[in-house]
Amino acid sequence: MTVNDDVLLVHGGTPLEGEIRVRGAKNLVPKAMVAALLGSAPSRLRNVPDIRDVRVVRGLLQLHGVTVRPGEEPGELVLDPTHVESANVADIDAHAGSSRIPILFCGPLLHRLGHAFIPGLGGCDIGGRPIDFHFDVLRQFGATIEKRADGQYLEAPQRLRGTKIRLPYPSVGATEQVLLTAVLAEGVTELSNAAVEPEIEDLICVLQKMGAIIAMDTDRTIRITGVDKLGGYTHRALPDRLEAASWASAALATEGDIYVRGAQQRSMMTFLNTYRKVGGAFEIDDEGIRFWHPGGQLKSIALETDVHPGFQTDWQQPLVVALTQATGLSIIHETVYESRLGFTSALNQMGAHIQLYRECLGGSDCRFGQRNFLHSAVVSGPTRLQGADLVIPDLRGGFSYLIAALAAQGTSRVHGIELINRGYENFMEKLVELGAKVELPGKPLG
Numbered sequence: 001m002t003v004n005d006d007v008l009l010v011h012g013g014t015p016l017e018g019e020i021r022v023r024g025a026k027n028l029v030p031k032a033m034v035a036a037l038l039g040s041a042p043s044r045l046r047n048v049p050d051i052r053d054v055r056v057v058r059g060l061l062q063l064h065g066v067t068v069r070p071g072e073e074p075g076e077l078v079l080d081p082t083h084v085e086s087a088n089v090a091d092i093d094a095h096a097g098s099s100r101i102p103i104l105f106c107g108p109l110l111h112r113l114g115h116a117f118i119p120g121l122g123g124c125d126i127g128g129r130p131i132d133f134h135f136d137v138l139r140q141f142g143a144t145i146e147k148r149a150d151g152q153y154l155e156a157p158q159r160l161r162g163t164k165i166r167l168p169y170p171s172v173g174a175t176e177q178v179l180l181t182a183v184l185a186e187g188v189t190e191l192s193n194a195a196v197e198p199e200i201e202d203l204i205c206v207l208q209k210m211g212a213i214i215a216m217d218t219d220r221t222i223r224i225t226g227v228d229k230l231g232g233y234t235h236r237a238l239p240d241r242l243e244a245a246s247w248a249s250a251a252l253a254t255e256g257d258i259y260v261r262g263a264q265q266r267s268m269m270t271f272l273n274t275y276r277k278v279g280g281a282f283e284i285d286d287e288g289i290r291f292w293h294p295g296g297q298l299k300s301i302a303l304e305t306d307v308h309p310g311f312q313t314d315w316q317q318p319l320v321v322a323l324t325q326a327t328g329l330s331i332i333h334e335t336v337y338e339s340r341l342g343f344t345s346a347l348n349q350m351g352a353h354i355q356l357y358r359e360c361l362g363g364s365d366c367r368f369g370q371r372n373f374l375h376s377a378v379v380s381g382p383t384r385l386q387g388a389d390l391v392i393p394d395l396r397g398g399f400s401y402l403i404a405a406l407a408a409q410g411t412s413r414v415h416g417i418e419l420i421n422r423g424y425e426n427f428m429e430k431l432v433e434l435g436a437k438v439e440l441p442g443k444p445l446g
């Protein structure tokens, strides 16, 4: 039989049990790598996971003349931006559609080279994902932007200037865009309605180590005083709270018990509260968090995703799989992305009862109400799931399908598993370590 690396056979019905480790966050590490471009000296980033988004950014940095090499400890990268002026970006198109990170090269490249070319972005197809906020703020800093057939061409006719910005919505990416641009801009930048996700705080830590001056108020206002020069940094990336929550949901859905080494309470408080309400058990120690199904029935809940410190949208999809096993009606209101519930149709094919609604079913009205987006769901449980043929739609949806297949009776064929490598390091090895019965057709894994 030929090996098809993009299909995974999952034989369900076995609880996931054991220990896995999460490393640096997918939503921080690539951005800290971009930040290295702002420095005049090499940076050292530790706890870097081997995921596709990191490989993509590494390739882009190298195209721009940054030397990237492994450091002394496993998972350490040394990024040397000393020769960025000799950049050769002829192959940049090869990175079109690969991830959302290229947009964050704008500020650093405008500061270093006076111009930037940004290919089309990738990332999960869970909504329109416009980048209008990014370009609006870059214009406010003094950049000019020209849309070309293959991407966007930007120029900074003179040094970018600090400015006063209010985001229409606390966008993570747009907040990072402001940070990475304002640190070397002339004068002060005041950003209000900023996103304050833990990964943003960690990026601020990185920038402060490089010499930036950034103050965060409690009211979503960030003030950045531009400096003339930044140095390098040494930083251990905060752990991936999104991956940790995915494994926690897997423990619940499969009636398992997983110790997630590296998981941290501080960045997961909202998730942990919800997990407890559903009936999941957890125990926190200095090295990680143990998540398990304590037996008995799981409880249905009402859940609304939101910007931090609310319930993070990337936690939603894996938890929904666990909610198919909870008794009663759970209500989900997805307020961050307009199309993040489409993955539930495959769960229904497996036996789940999930009904989608255009109305805002949570406690508050969101940007998507009255706009024809199926962004609320009612999950009726518990339901017995059956194995099925599944095609992975996006990163978290993909991991959710793995969880559903593991919780189901019988065998599932999960297609498109390569997508999961974008944000989950060695996920197949981890599954095998936890006792999952999975195989690549023609090539047993465990």
Ligand SMILES: CC(=O)N[C@H]1[C@@H](OP(=O)(O)OP(=O)(O)OC[C@H]2O[C@@H](n3ccc(=O)[nH]c3=O)[C@H](O)[C@@H]2O)O[C@H](CO)[C@@H](O)[C@@H]1O
Residues within 6 Å of the ligand: 026, 027, 028, 100, 101, 127, 128, 129, 130, 131, 132, 133, 134, 169, 170, 171, 172, 173, 174, 195, 197, 312, 313, 314, 336, 337, 338
């Ligand atoms: C690589 C990375 O870090 N990805 C994360 C980042 O994505 P990303 O930074 O792309 O997400 P944003 O916070 O920017 O998006 C939030 C909302 O703002 C809207 N918006 C955003 C920018 C813009 O210019 N215009 C606009 O309308 C988006 O369509 C979306 O509805 O934050 C999201 C929200 O926590 C997470 O789900 C993603 O995992």
Ligand SMILES: C=C(OP(=O)(O)O)C(=O)O
Residues within 6 Å of the ligand: 026, 099, 100, 122, 123, 124, 125, 126, 314, 395, 396, 423
């Ligand atoms: C939506 C996600 O990521 P990205 O912004 O990289 O598409 C995610 O991590 O779930």
